[in-house]
Amino acid sequence: MIPVNGFEGQEIAILGLGRSGLSAARALRAGGAEPVCWDDNPAARSIAEAEGFVCRDLGHVDGFRGISRLIVSPGIPHLYPVPNPVVAAAWDAGVPVDNDIGLFFRSLAVEDWDDHGATPRVIAVTGSNGKSTTSALIHHVLRHAGRDVQLAGNIGRGVLDIDPPGDGGIVVLELSSYQTELARALTPDVAVFTNLSPDHLDRHGGLGGYFAAKRRLFAEGGPERAVIGVDEAEGRFLANQLSEAAVDARVIRVSSGQKLTGPGWHVFARKEFLAEWRKGRQIASIDLRGVQGLPGAHNHQNACAAYAVVRTFGIAPRVIEAAFHAFEGLPHRSQTVAEAGGVRYVNDSKATNVDSAAKALAAFGKVRWICGGLQKEGGLEALAAASGSVVKAYVIGREAAAFAMQLGGMETEVCGDMATAVARASADAEDGDVVLLAPAAASFDQYDNFEQRGEDFAAQVHRVLEQAGGT
Incomplete structure (x- = not known):
């Protein structure tokens, strides 16, 4: 741990008690500060309280009385699309706002x-x-x-x-x-x-x-x-x-x-x-x-x-x-999860936007593309330049049909869920094909995060191959 210096004896507020928030609270306490924590999630507050941290609703009137600084977790918006009410309250109280990265560099x-x-x-x-x-x-x-x-x-x-x-x-x-x-x-x-x-x-x-x-x-x-x-x-x-x-x-x-x-x-x-x-x-x-x-x-x-x-x-x-x-790559980033019958199965679940998906598609020759999810702003037009490698797209997500309609003249199949998409792509795949998960969309319509989506892809690939007698 790197103790946070410069706040000895001061009350420092922590907003958001995920990994970075709890880490910041521990490091501040190790440096002699007195963390005051808050998260809208009662379960997160319970975890902090079990470690001996004080939790106080910073959104209440006078919530920032005695507070020297507010440390905000990265997932909490502080300006756009609208400021978080606690951040806005810190502004009004004249309390400086920072995050764990700022604490790291100063300490x-x-x-x-x-x-x-x-x-x-x-x-x-x-x-x-x-x-x-x-x-x-x-x-x-x-x-x-x-x-x-x-x-x-x-x-x-x-x-x-x-x-x-x-x-x-x-x-x-x-x-x-x-x-x-x-x-x-x-x-x-x-x-x-x-x-x-x-x-x-x-x-x-x-x-x-x-x-x-x-x-x-x-x-x-x-x-x-x-x-x-x-x-x-x-x-x-x-x-x-x-x-x-x-x-x-x-x-x-x-x-x-x-x-x-x-x-x-x-x-x-x-x-x-x-x-x-x-x-x-x-x-x-x-x-x-x-x-x-x-x-x-x-x-x-x-x-x-x-x-x-x-x-x-x-x-x-x-x-x-x-x-x-000697570098094996990272999970969910152009990660080969299996090869069987001349077909390679690649998990690029981290390709959550159009640009990253286009780059993943451009890395391979004949692609059976599993895509879809919670679409981001900007449309899918930028994928056109990389679509030449796609033999067929297998679309997942709650809005799979609408997503598929944006893929132009590409052959598509609306599958809805990962199990169906992997099964259909595997059944269609020929020697030399790559079955690629590169969603070009966020995962939150069906999964908690892109890691969970990638793990589901890998699990479905192994299930299909086991049923087919592959390895």
Whole structure:
């Protein structure tokens, strides 16, 4: 645990008692603060009270009397689409609002760092798609290279639950826009922007607000190094803002699909080869074709970003290449769950928006596509460019028929539920086909989260194969 410093003897309010909220309460108590907790869910309050925390309805009149700061869990909106009433009450009371990420950065450095031979460093990764895989891949390569490294944030452990990093220790954080938009302290040593596509627009008041939340990681923190995906205009804009000159090596531009030119530091993937260029010369390359844990152009972009980050730590290209081959990928992200009869079954339940689903589709040849769920804003038009790989779509979700109607001239079958979709896709599949779950939608109409949806897909695949005598 990382104790939160600077609030000794003060009452600090915690709104939301999920993983991050409880973690923040524990870390504040360890640092000498007095947490005052609240969650609308009585079960969550009971858990906190069982740990000895005081729970008080912060929405009541004078709820913020004596409170020095409010810590808000990431799932609670503080501005759009409407401010949470407790957050609004904190504004009216003049109480500063923060989150656990802000607490982490203000409390990470401790006095014994002065005795370290190498100061601990923090890598923070944000973006619309690929940030989990990129974060996990950075962590994996650094561990493969023998570094002392921890993975936390939106993946792995809560940021305040990790051990204080030791001499030369490294912390890799995956940060969502919900986390970066509110944190009062954002000071990573290396910051990564993977890409941007429309998502969470209601939470951020539109695409501009969404990008602004991501941009705070760079504008507020002033990282020593910035690794920026430049395949969208927002990334090129951000890289330009952070650079003082074309040769500024503090900014590393990465891309999947285009060759990057110029005198700066570039890492890009084309035709399934990763290349590193500096000052107009190629420094190294890696053949990505045999890296099974990173299939498709979208994962090649993740590989480029991870490669760029670990190169700033002095890791040799040959060590990175070996680590890439040992990377198995993450659950629910282009995860192969079975192969039988020449058919590959791939779980990409994390593809919850149109852009990520399109990238998943583009990674494979003949696809029997399981899609559908709680549709997000923006429609499905962006999937048209990737639909050429789709042999047939099998649509699930409560509004499956309406979802299927938006898939244009594609052959579709309305299945409704996962069991039916997997059974029908498996029955239709031929040698060389990929049965791919890439929903292009949220899971909440039928599942608690995308993990549960992916687990159901895997379970249904194994059930169908067992019934067919497969393995």
